[in-house]
Structure formats: C-alpha cells, structure tokens
Amino acid sequence: MTKIPDRTIERLITYRRLLQKQAVEGVISIYSHDLATLAHVKPVQVRRDLMEIGFSGSPSKGYGVQGLLDYISGILDMPGGTKAALVGAGNLGRALLSYFNGRSSTINVVAAFDVDTNIIGRVIAGCRCYDIQELGARAKEFGITIGIVTVPATQAQSAADALVEAGVTGILNFAPVPLRIRPDVYIVQVDITRALEKVAHFAKPQSAKEV
Amino acid sequence: MTKIPDRTIERLITYRRLLQKQAVEGVISIYSHDLATLAHVKPVQVRRDLMEIGFSGSPSKGYGVQGLLDYISGILDMPGGTKAALVGAGNLGRALLSYFNGRSSTINVVAAFDVDTNIIGRVIAGCRCYDIQELGARAKEFGITIGIVTVPATQAQSAADALVEAGVTGILNFAPVPLRIRPDVYIVQVDITRALEKVAHFAKPQSAKEV
DNA sequence: TACTGGCTGTGAAATGGTTAACAACGTTAT
DNA sequence: ATAACGTTGTTAACCATTTCACAGCCAGTA
Numbered sequence: 001m002t003k004i005p006d007r008t009i010e011r012l013i014t015y016r017r018l019l020q021k022q023a024v025e026g027v028i029s030i031y032s033h034d035l036a037t038l039a040h041v042k043p044v045q046v047r048r049d050l051m052e053i054g055f056s057g058s059p060s061k062g063y064g065v066q067g068l069l070d071y072i073s074g075i076l077d078m079p080g081g082t083k084a085a086l087v088g089a090g091n092l093g094r095a096l097l098s099y100f101n102g103r104s105s106t107i108n109v110v111a112a113f114d115v116d117t118n119i120i121g122r123v124i125a126g127c128r129c130y131d132i133q134e135l136g137a138r139a140k141e142f143g144i145t146i147g148i149v150t151v152p153a154t155q156a157q158s159a160a161d162a163l164v165e166a167g168v169t170g171i172l173n174f175a176p177v178p179l180r181i182r183p184d185v186y187i188v189q190v191d192i193t194r195a196l197e198k199v200a201h202f203a204k205p206q207s208a209k210e211v
Numbered sequence: 212m213t214k215i216p217d218r219t220i221e222r223l224i225t226y227r228r229l230l231q232k233q234a235v236e237g238v239i240s241i242y243s244h245d246l247a248t249l250a251h252v253k254p255v256q257v258r259r260d261l262m263e264i265g266f267s268g269s270p271s272k273g274y275g276v277q278g279l280l281d282y283i284s285g286i287l288d289m290p291g292g293t294k295a296a297l298v299g300a301g302n303l304g305r306a307l308l309s310y311f312n313g314r315s316s317t318i319n320v321v322a323a324f325d326v327d328t329n330i331i332g333r334v335i336a337g338c339r340c341y342d343i344q345e346l347g348a349r350a351k352e353f354g355i356t357i358g359i360v361t362v363p364a365t366q367a368q369s370a371a372d373a374l375v376e377a378g379v380t381g382i383l384n385f386a387p388v389p390l391r392i393r394p395d396v397y398i399v400q401v402d403i404t405r406a407l408e409k410v411a412h413f414a415k416p417q418s419a420k421e422v
Numbered sequence: 423t424a425c426t427g428g429c430t431g432t433g434a435a436a437t438g439g440t441t442a443a444c445a446a447c448g449t450t451a452t
Numbered sequence: 453a454t455a456a457c458g459t460t461g462t463t464a465a466c467c468a469t470t471t472c473a474c475a476g477c478c479a480g481t482a
Contacts, residue, residue: 007439009412013405017387031459040389044441051461059459060449075412082411095306096403103404107411146414148407170414172407176228178251186413188406192307193314194224195399196359196383200293200318201220201286202397203357203381218469242429255471262431270429270478 004075008049014039015046016072023065031062077106078145085144085168087159088151089114089122089129092174096150101125110142132162139166146170153177215286219260225250226257227283234276242273288317289356296355296379298370299362300325300333300340303385307361312336321353343373350377357381364388 004012018038022030032046039046050056050063055071057063084100086093089112100109112129114120122129130138138144147163149156149171156175163171170186173179176193215223229249233241243257250257261267261274266282268274295311297304300323311320323340325331333340341349349355358374360367360382367386374382381397384390387404 005439009409010405013408013412014389014402033459038389040391042441047460048440048462057460058449059447059461060457062459076408078411078415082414084407084411091306091309095302098302099403100407104408107407146407146410168414169416170410172410178225178249180251186410188410188413190401190403190406191225192310192401194221195401196295196311196318196357197224197287197315198220199357199381199383199397199399200289200295201224202399203293203379204289205380216469244429253471258430259432259470268430270431270476271427271480272478273429 004052008052009076011039011041011045011049012053012072012076015049016069016076019065019069019072023069027065029057029062029064030068032057035063073106081105082107082146083142083144084109084146084148084172085135085139085142085163085166086112086127086148086150087114087132087135087163088149088155089116089119089124090150090152093148093150094124096148096174097127098125101127107146109148110144111138113138132159135162136166139168144168146172149173149175149179151175215263219263220287222250222252222256222260223264223283223287226260227280227287230276230280230283234280238276240268240273240275241279243268246274284317292316293318293357294353294355295320295357295359295383296346296350296353296374296377297323297338297359297361298325298343298346298374299360299366300327300330300335301361301363304359304361305335307359307385308338309336312338318357320359321355322349324349343370346373347377350379355379357383360384360386360390362386 015035018035032043036043036046053075055063055068084107086097086109093112097109097112109127112124112127113132113135114129115132119129120131145168147168149159151159153175156173156177157179160171160173160179160181164181164185168185171179171181172188172190174190174192176191178189179187181187226246229246243254247254247257264282264286266279295318297308297320304323308320308323320338323335323338324343324346325340326343330340331342355377356379358379360370362370364386367384367388368390371382371384371390371392375392375396379396382390382392383399383401385401385403387402389400390398392398
C-alpha cells in the first residue's frame with residue numbers, strides 16, 4: 001500500500017469516531033453523503049479517502065458501518081495497543097492525563113514524568129508520576145513508544161531528547177517551540193497559544209471586510 | 212490588502228514569537244535564512260510570507276527585528292486587545308485558563324462559565340467563574356469577542372450556540388466534535404485526541420515500511 | 423569607480439490536495 | 453426482464469500552497 005496522506009489520516013480518525021457513535025445507535029450501513037455531513041466534508045472527499053485505503057462500499061447500500069470501523073482501526077492502530085509517556089505533570093499535563101485516560105482503548109498513557117519532587121510519586125488518573133531520570137528504564141519496562149511533552153518551553157527540547165533517547169518513535173508536543181529531532185521520529189505540534197491567536201485574528205471585524 | 216492565507220497567518224504567529232525572543236536578546240536585524248531555521252521552514256517561505264503582508268527588508272541587512280515585530284502585530288492583533296470567555300471550567304478548562312493567562316498581552320481570558328454550582332463563584336487564575344446563564348450579560352459587560360469551548364462533547368454544540376448568541380465572532384473548540392455554526396463565526400478546532408491518535412499511527416513501525 | 427558576494431523580491435514551475443464529472447453497478451419497481 | 457434511480461469508484465480538472473530559479477539591489481573592496 002502506498003503512503004496515506006497526512007490529511008487523510010486525520011479524516012479517518014474523525015470518521016472512526018463518528019462511526020463508533022453510529023454503530024452504538026444501531027446504524028448498519030451509511031452513505032458517503034451522510035458520513036460527509038457528520039464530518040463536515042464533501043461526499044466525494046469521503047469516497048476518495050475510502051478509495052485511498054482500499055475500502056469498498058456497495059451502490060444502494062453504502063458502506064458497512066462495522067466493517068469500515070474495523071478496517072479503519074486496522075490501519076490506524078498498533079496491534080496490541082500503544083503505550084505513551086507524559087513528560088511534565090504540571091497543570092496542563094495533569095489535565096491531559098485525565099482527559100486521555102479511558103478515552104481510547106488502544107492508546108494508554110501509562111506513566112508520567114517530572115522533575116518536581118512534590119509531584120513525583122503521586123498518582124494522577126491511575127498513572128504514577130516518576131522522576132524524569134527514570135524515563136529510560138520505565139520506557140523499557142512499560143513498552144512505551146510515544147511521548148507527550150507538556151513542559152515549559154525552555155525545557156521542551158531536552159524533554160524531547162530524553163524521550164527519543166528512551167526509544168519513542170512519536171512525540172506529541174504541547175510546548176510552543178518547534179522541536180529539532182531525528183527525522184524518523186514523528187512529531188505532532190499542538191500549539192494552543194497559536195490556535196488562540198489565530199482565532200483572535202480571524203475574529204477581527206477587519207479580516208472579513210479588509211480594504 | 213487581499214486576504215492573507217490561513218497558513219501564512221499561522222507562520223506569522225510563529226515568527227512573532229521567535230522574533231520577540233530575538234528582540235530581548237538584542238538582535239537588531241535578521242536574515243530570512245536565520246528566521247527560517249528558527250521556525251523550521253525554508254528561507255523562501257519566510258520571504259514569501261513577508262512579501263504577502265508587504266514588509267520589506269534590505270539586502271545585506273535582512274529584516275529589522277523590531278519593525279517586523281510591530282508590523283506583524285499590527286496585522287494579527289485587534290487594536291485594544293481581545294477579550295475571551297472560557298466555557299467549561301473542568302480539568303482541561305482550568306488548566307487552559309492558567310496556561311493562557313499572562314502569556315499574551317493582547318488576548319485576555321476575562322471570564323469563565325460553567326453549569327456546575329461547585330465551580331461557579333470560584334476564581335481561577337484571576338478569572339471568575341460565572342453561571343452559564345449569565346453568558347450573554349457578562350459578554351456585553353466585558354466586551355468579549357471570542358470563546359473557548361472546553362465542555363464535554365455532548366454539550367459542545369449548545370455551548371457554541373450560546374457563545375454565538377452572546378455575540379462572539381470566533382471560537383476555539385477543544386471538544387472532539389465538528390461544530391455547526393454560522394459561517395461568519397470563525398472556528399478553530401483543536402482536537403487533542405485526534406492529535407494523539409495521529410502520533411500513534413505515524414509512530415507505527417509499519418507506517419514507514421508499509422507493504 | 424567598477425566589481426564581487428550575498429541577500430531580497432518575485433514570476434514561473436512543481437507539488438499536494440480538493441472538487442467536478444461521469445462511467446459502472448446494484449437495487450427496486452414496473 | 454428490463455428500465456430507472458441513486459450510489460460508488462475513478463479520472464481529470466482545478467485550486468492552493470510550496471519551491472525553484474533568477475533578476476535586482478545594496479554594501480563592501482580594490
């Protein structure tokens with residue numbers, strides 16, 4: 001199979017979430033048109049995405065919900081699940097721990113790490129917080145493959161370096177700093193300050209009717 | 212001025228952040244090459260972005276740091292600053308309140324709203340939490356123009372509707388649900404669960420050497 | 423002054439992603 | 453059985469964005 005584009009993967013994740021809801025509501029099959037409406041995209045986009053991954057529907061029936069769900073999960077998920085580590089158990093880190101935990105059955109945040117001795121040893125959302133020094137050892141122990149960075153900007157690069165050193169192959173970075181990392185480690189930057197500033201800009205009255 | 216592309220705005224926000232750091236370090240002027248390195252983009256991308264907004268540098272001197280900073284801020288910021296409301300003062304909402312507060316001088320989260328009577332009345336990061344019923348009144352009182360949605364998925368749509376009703380022109384949505392809103396209200400979706408799943412997918416060993 | 427080097431500014435090409443348009447097909451109704 | 457309908461699968465056109473390639477310019481140098 002050729003490489004699936006980044007944007008398509010994002011939409012597949014959205015489709016899966018919507019399909020899960022449809023499945024529990026007892027929907028057996030769904031048209032590209034309906035899935036598109038739910039996902040806020042055009043029907044042809046849905047059909048193209050499913051073509052991309054090689055999933056076929058049938059005319060007059062649409063796509064089988066359960067079949068499509070399993071098919072997408074087969075593409076997205078790591079068999080056996082994914083174990084993640086969170087580095088930086090401050091306000092944001094702890095909130096994300098609670099947020100992520102139990103939301104996905106296939107991705108589990110199994111350990112948190114920090115430098116603050118007040119936090120080390122605590123258990124947050126069923127997840128123990130260790131000294132950052134132990135990252136390498138615990139990563140091996142738990143089989144951690146991805147890392148979540150929620151430290152202050154000044155420490156983001158070294159946190160990322162430590163994660164790479166510990167063998168992770170993907171990093172979710174919440175610090176507002178572009179990370180410099182080996183190209184074989186996949187990075188997703190979630191820049192919430194930038195997102196807020198973006199909203200502020202486009203919400204300006206001018207941006208709609210600029211001269 | 213013609214409309215500035217979405218992606219360009221995102222980069223301008225990044226440039227500004229990097230330039231601020233350079234400015235305090237005493238850097239007077241900077242080449243597209245250097246700014247590009249800091250932002251993890253190509254030099255030509257920087258030059259094209261600055262061309263897009265009509266800012267000129269000089270050969271052999273590069274771009275004036277302070278001048279560029281002011282120029283970008285003039286484009287991005289609302290004169291007089293932007294007031295935001297946060298709806299949903301749960302774990303994530305409270306963490307974001309602390310995170311945003313004091314980070315930007317031009318965007319202030321001035322009020323939080325929730326339905327939980329245990330939370331209403333509390334002050335988090337210098338920001339009082341009101342009953343969601345008061346949203347309309349407080350929005351006018353404080354001059355709120357953008358909203359941040361951090362409620363559970365099931366209530367995201369109604370929270371967004373309430374914000375639009377209260378007159379906001381932009382929404383930053385953290386709930387994993389595509390919002391259906393008037394097209395003149397600008398929405399930025401920050402889907403952290405999707406971001407995590409995306410990392411998990413691309414961190415799969417297979418995704419590099421798929422059959 | 424005339425020359426050189428390295429930078430900016432920008433038309434043009436390339437790339438990546440989205441949308442239009444339509445052929446092929448299964449289901450239903452006649 | 454077959455015609456009509458509405459859907460899928462897909463090619464080709466389209467659009468936005470990025471990148472290339474190079475002209476124009478400014479400072480420094482002989």
